[in-house]
Amino acid sequence: MTTRGRLSVVNLTALALGLAFLYLPIAILVINSFNDSRLVTVWSGWSLRWYRALLSDDAMLAAASVSFRVAFLSATAATVLGTLAALALTRVARFRGRLLFSGMIYAPLVMPEVITGLSLLLLFVALAVDRGFWTIVIAHTTLTLCFVAVVVQARLVTFDRSLEEAALDLGCPPLRTFLTVTLPLVWPAVASGWMLAFALSLDDLVLASFVTGPGATTLPIRIYSEVRLGVKPEINAVCTIMIVVVATVLVAASLMTKRRQARDAAALGAQL
Amino acid sequence: MEQERHWLTRLAILAPYAWLVAFFLAPFLIVAKISLSQTAIAQPPYLPVFDPAAGWEGLKEFLAAFSLDSYAAVFGDSLYLWSYLKSLAVATLSTLILLVLGYPVAYALARAPRRLQGALVLLVVLPFWTSFLIRVYAWINILQHDGLLNQALLALRILDAPVSWLATDSAVYIGIVYSYFPFMVLPLYAALEKMDEALLEAASDLGCPPWRAFLSVTVPLSLPGILAGSLLCFIPIMGEFVIPDLLGSSSTAMIGQTLWLEFFGNRDWPVASALAIVLLVLLLTPLLIYRQREASVLEGRG
């Protein structure tokens, strides 16, 4: 039993081991991407040759372009829809089909992607829709909007409703209240939602594989097909780049949220 | 705050609702429909295909052509049954391992000094964001025949010769535990962090030694977190495809792999659909429990 403030040796060990377990494989991968040798087991000095090889790998670059564009579009659509869904769930007490609605919001979070991927593909086939870039965008939007909804909802639930009531009381109609009072104060959560959706889309393999079509190969699909043939040093380089990009986005999101929320909490909390 | 349904409110409900019904719910109905269809060498590879132009007669013909052949195939073939059982076994065992390994980490996180907690949680979550595929791939690096694990074990003289780690069940378990770690740790952390330390002090004051206080106070209070984390891991692991495909052997495939194979390999859409429906039914109970929990937690305060 420890009092908050110091970690016991046991806790410290658990934490250290846990973090080591999580980061070791990644660290190995990152370091290896700079390994001049082709073999993982032989270290032959620092080198950027695999990164250079990447630049001339047109297929990989094309896949990266597709991935980023899909991620951007689906993240934006998912953020709009997910925020609306979060508003509906927290602000409207009763509406017809609320049970089904909240079920549809939470289910995709855990549903195995093979099921959602299969079902979407069958939908597109039944509608005779050409599969490709846009079907991936639709699939990713559907999956990630649920994550955005959960993130934004968590913030809305702790949002002080009396601020909205005060705005209404002072003559501000609901839409304007949302835009000038609610949104400025919850936008870190909305932005976090966007970034979450972006990262999830960038990372998705299974869903994309099901609904992709000619000319719409995403980066994970490309990496996956290469990886099945064995470890390749260029893959290490791609992965390192992706790690750096996503980590930067995440840290930025986290700092932004924390700083803004701390300031707002101080302002609000001391009001009471 | 009660208002007449403002148009913004209507939009807030309708837009995501319509999207989800179209792209989440409707597809399931189609999967169900196809699971009742027959395979055909055609484009698309199933019969019957509904032709709106055929009118009422067409509809009756359509319904008459439904068959339960696919389901018969699924339940009749031991291959599929073993696949489900394998998935169930892997999911259950992985969830238990995750619980055992994740609990100490979550506990340590919850006990850490407050100002460090945010940064520590971020550290735990960060790997999760650095691409699922990459992390699994990282393990291939380590586990392959000339990979680092063998190198390390040889150097420490625990092994005499390199062991094949890949294409085994152990590799799959390692991969799963690695990938789903944050899914178990975060809900546990959330539940443990809420616990009032004064409760442990009260237990101590009443004569309870630390280990017993842990079992009779901490663990029961963290039960919601245990449940949430377990559901968050168990359900998706059941349908896992990438990890067993990359790290495991093809001797007994999990249901995700079997489904993929039936769909892309054998082009047997009706059977693949039937497999998906059966998996969905199996997951229905945990899914409902999960939805119930999340809904009451997040909406209750709204």
Next chain:
Amino acid sequence: MAALVTFEQITKRFGAFTAVDALTLEIREREFFALLGPSGCGKTTLLRLLAGFEKPDGGRVLLAGQDLAGVPPYRRPVNMMFQSYALFPHLTVAGNVAFGLRQDGLPKDEIAARVDEMLALVQLSGFGARKVDQLSGGQRQRVALARSLAKRPKVLLLDEPLAALDRKLREETRFELKALQTRLHTTFVIVTHDQDEAMTVADRIALMHQGRLAQVGTPVEVYERPNSRWVAGFVGDVNLIEARVTAVYPSFVTLERGTMRLRAAGTAVAPGPAALALRPEKIRIGHAVPEREPENGAAGSVTDIGYFGTLSIYKVRIDDGLVLKAAVMNEQRDAARAIHVNDRVWLSWAPEAGVVLAD
């Protein structure tokens, strides 16, 4: 003064719970009106019905004769000061005060002038550029007040405005609020559970209990002439002497309780069981016990003394077992006339001192 706000048979339910039950009430122009009652009595709900945040399940709300049904809060000439102040953290003090004015689309310089006027009114001139988190609790409260008055509403609603302040500040602010209201001639409706607050600031008080009106009147009326046991007990301290009304005369009634004979000045009650409500400060206490017990008096022994500085409250158990409280101002510093615990004393009061309550 004409009626400005009328609640007609207003009902509001939350699920199975009835918060406001067919309530009818009139609030007049230019008055400082208080809704007083214990938590859960429906006073805040009534306020919110007027502001427009709740829709009634029955009855009407009228403002200057106009039915407010279907009028959303952002279109009512009513403004509210929230209990938590609800100041916008992302706006400055001036931004907060100007918020309502911007919604009306007033020209910029007019808005600026009004903001300055409001800040001067609450003695916060020069604070316009400050951010909300840089203010103290008392300053935030004044910004909230300035913001809610900026649009010159017909009615200002105050939801427990002084609850978050410490005692000294609360008392000062009470007087400031009263002075402000008198100066502005705006109707103020305040919700509070603090009776001292209601009694000090209000022109009229409505006592609410379980969604219904218990009594409406001036502070004097409510305190000196409560209409029920509940009201008598809720506002201030009271002794309730259960007795029987024996005879009703034109200007007084007589009551009997065992061997005690009581007389109370004219109230319209029928013979039968009733309670005599007697405020502690109306009871005289002394050592001299008369031989023959006159009416409106009782002998007993002191069980407890509460010393409050300004006054002392004596708990006396009279001979039939009832405990009465007598409050006496401590006018003299020394203990010459001091009464002690276990002393045998005589309590007496005037016929006009008590009110006979049937329910």
